[in-house]
Amino acid sequence: MKPSFYERPVLDVARDLIGCAVRHGGCVGVIVETEAYHDSEPACHAFVGLTRRTETLFGPPGRAYVYRSYGIHALLNAVCEPAGVGAAVLIRALEPVEGLELMAARRGLDGAAPARALCSGPGKLTQALGIELTENGCDLARGPVVIEPRAAGWGDVPVSVGRRIGITKAVELPWRFCVTGSRFISAPVRAVEDR
DNA sequence: CATGGGATTGACT
DNA sequence: GTCAATCCCATGC
Numbered sequence: 736m737k738p739s740f741y742e743r744p745v746l747d748v749a750r751d752l753i754g755c756a757v758r759h760g761g762c763v764g765v766i767v768e769t770e771a772y773h774d775s776e777p778a779c780h781a782f783v784g785l786t787r788r789t790e791t792l793f794g795p796p797g798r799a800y801v802y803r804s805y806g807i808h809a810l811l812n813a814v815c816e817p818a819g820v821g822a823a824v825l826i827r828a829l830e831p832v833e834g835l836e837l838m839a840a841r842r843g844l845d846g847a848a849p850a851r852a853l854c855s856g857p858g859k860l861t862q863a864l865g866i867e868l869t870e871n872g873c874d875l876a877r878g879p880v881v882i883e884p885r886a887a888g889w890g891d892v893p894v895s896v897g898r899r900i901g902i903t904k905a906v907e908l909p910w911r912f913c914v915t916g917s918r919f920i921s922a923p924v925r926a927v928e929d930r
Numbered sequence: 931c932a933t934g935g936g937a938t939t940g941a942c943t
Numbered sequence: 944g945t946c947a948a949t950c951c952c953a954t955g956c
Binding site for chain 3: 783786787788802803804805806807868
């Protein structure tokens with residue numbers, strides 16, 4: 736995807752990335768779950784302003800923001816909006832389509848493990864695709880981590896909206912997007928009016 | 931320089 | 944349902 740795709744309101748990009756594909760390390764998966772983050776709200780790392788950690792978030796759109804979570808997992812984001820704005824889309828789940836055996840091996844799972852176990856969470860998918868912190872800042876059009884346009888059949892899938900997962904601030908914002916009814920997402924979507 | 935908190939996951943009661 | 948692993952980095956003394 737070109738930089739112009741990402742240089743738009745982060746909520747639009749989060750919705751439009753549903754159905755696109757992520758390619759890395761000999762594996763491909765279709766994005767079925769995303770969340771939006773923006774420096775105007777406190778759940779976003781960029782809320783604290785420009786620091787060493789948030790450099791990539793405030794940089795040009797179309798780059799990967801990869802950071803370590805809980806000391807264990809690498810989480811993948813796509814940087815959005817013009818340079819100077821700290822915004823990104825967290826990739827939370829993929830439907831595996833290529834390199835399933837390699838994904839299972841990287842995840843330490845048996846080859847017979849169900850496909851839904853491979854990439855159904857932001858830490859799981861980076862492990863399955865072999866994405867590490869060294870990919871932070873990489874150009875998502877050139878790689879090593881590449882995001883590709885929607886393939887046939889993914890052009891017009893229904894999308895559900897809900898609240899973001901695993902955060903303690905700004906929990907009420909409906910900034911999570913999922914393929915409606917997908918078995919490959921990390922957790923069920925609760926209706927926005929549920930609270 | 932010391933401290934504390936995670937955009938999570940998997941193992942266990 | 945509970946809980947620990949583990950490390951980067953922002954903050955405060």
